Amino acid sequence: MMRNTFWILVIPGIIFTSCGEGKMRNNSGAGDTGAAKINIPVFNSDSAYTFIREQVNFGPRVPNTENHSKCAQYLFNKLKEYCDTSLVQSFKTRAFDGTILNGKNIVGSFNLESKFRILLCAHWDSRPFADHDPDPSLRKTPIDAANDGASGVGVLLEIARLIHSSKPQAGIDILLLDTEDYGPPYDLPNEDSKDQYGLGSQYWSQNPHDPDYVARYAILLDMVGAKNARFYMEGYSLNYAAGILKKVWNTAHRIGYSEYFVFEQVGYIDDDHKYINEMARIPAINIIHLNPDSSNGSFFEYWHTTGDNLSVIDKNTLKVVGQTLLTVIFEEK
Numbered sequence: 457m458m459r460n461t462f463w464i465l466v467i468p469g470i471i472f473t474s475c476g477e478g479k480m481r482n483n484s485g486a487g488d489t490g491a492a493k494i495n496i497p498v499f500n501s502d503s504a505y506t507f508i509r510e511q512v513n514f515g516p517r518v519p520n521t522e523n524h525s526k527c528a529q530y531l532f533n534k535l536k537e538y539c540d541t542s543l544v545q546s547f548k549t550r551a552f553d554g555t556i557l558n559g560k561n562i563v564g565s566f567n568l569e570s571k572f573r574i575l576l577c578a579h580w581d582s583r584p585f586a587d588h589d590p591d592p593s594l595r596k597t598p599i600d601a602a603n604d605g606a607s608g609v610g611v612l613l614e615i616a617r618l619i620h621s622s623k624p625q626a627g628i629d630i631l632l633l634d635t636e637d638y639g640p641p642y643d644l645p646n647e648d649s650k651d652q653y654g655l656g657s658q659y660w661s662q663n664p665h666d667p668d669y670v671a672r673y674a675i676l677l678d679m680v681g682a683k684n685a686r687f688y689m690e691g692y693s694l695n696y697a698a699g700i701l702k703k704v705w706n707t708a709h710r711i712g713y714s715e716y717f718v719f720e721q722v723g724y725i726d727d728d729h730k731y732i733n734e735m736a737r738i739p740a741i742n743i744i745h746l747n748p749d750s751s752n753g754s755f756f757e758y759w760h761t762t763g764d765n766l767s768v769i770d771k772n773t774l775k776v777v778g779q780t781l782l783t784v785i786f787e788e789k
């Protein structure tokens with residue numbers, strides 16, 4: 457039974473992959489008939505992994521700490537190196553407990569002349585407490601956030617590194633969002649529990665770095681690095697941007713990653729993309745690792761635990777997500 461399933465999933469992947477490569481060779485050959493040549497870069501998961509490790513090595517990137525400031529500088533330096541333009545959007549925002557957080561959204565842009573823009577996002581801050589840790593004595597410990605934070609950023613930095621030397625037609629903006637994960641501990645009695653996550657996204661969505669900013673669509677990455685990750689169709693993504701979601705999922709299936717991208721809806725996640733949809737009015741999807749059978753409210757196994765460290769990061773998953781994104785981006789006209 458497993459064996460049958462395996463072949464049904466894998467054979468179409470092989471057929472389509474080889475067609476794609478044939479087409480690329482034709483297009484780049486001499487005597488071309490004018491069909492647009494698309495050279496899709498090869499995503500390097502070793503490089504993405506290094507970008508994740510470098511973030512995790514700062515320690516937990518909790519807002520208002522030195523680790524956080526140092527990591528902001530590191531991320532800005534990377535985007536400055538790879539992108540055509542880069543900037544830091546500093547802001548203050550109030551957390552659930554009244555703490556004023558000093559936030560920094562970090563932006564890098566390519567091909568600013570292009571009107572057809574794609575916005576790629578991930579949050580870079582770390583959760584200040586492991587409130588879902590199985591060990592009660594660790595539930596106030598800040599987390600390394602290798603998956604819930606650094607993984608999406610690592611994939612986007614690798615995409616920036618590649619686009620630096622091989623540009624797609626579309627304009628690309630990379631938005632590293634801050635103060636996503638400072639929501640209240642799940643067991644804190646609190647009346648006003650709405651909109652306490654995604655604070656940096658709420659700020660950016662009401663104050664975009666360029667007041668005239670427009671994008672065709674946005675893709676958020678959240679927890680895209682764990683082994684055997686499964687990306688289900690998230691509710692807000694389907695409601696606001698079904699066409700984009702299907703394009704991304706279909707692309708993943710065509711290049712051989714159908715196991716990872718599941719055509720099945722799971723839940724509604726109050727994540728950064730919600731505000732990009734509802735406040736910035738840019739159609740936005742979330743590629744997020746969900747687990748419909750989990751005990752922690754449908755997230756990946758080590759979500760908001762001290763177990764979310766570098767050891768959960770799997771290069772195969774990084775490759776799946778990174779190569780899918782590159783393919784989507786480079787196939788846009």
Ligand code: AHN
Pocket residue numbers: 604636637639653678725726727
């Ligand atoms: C809520 O739990 C309300 N939102 C989850 C958003 C999130 C936290 N993504 C990663 N960490």
Ligand code: ZN
Pocket residue numbers: 583604637760
């Ligand atoms: Zn989180």
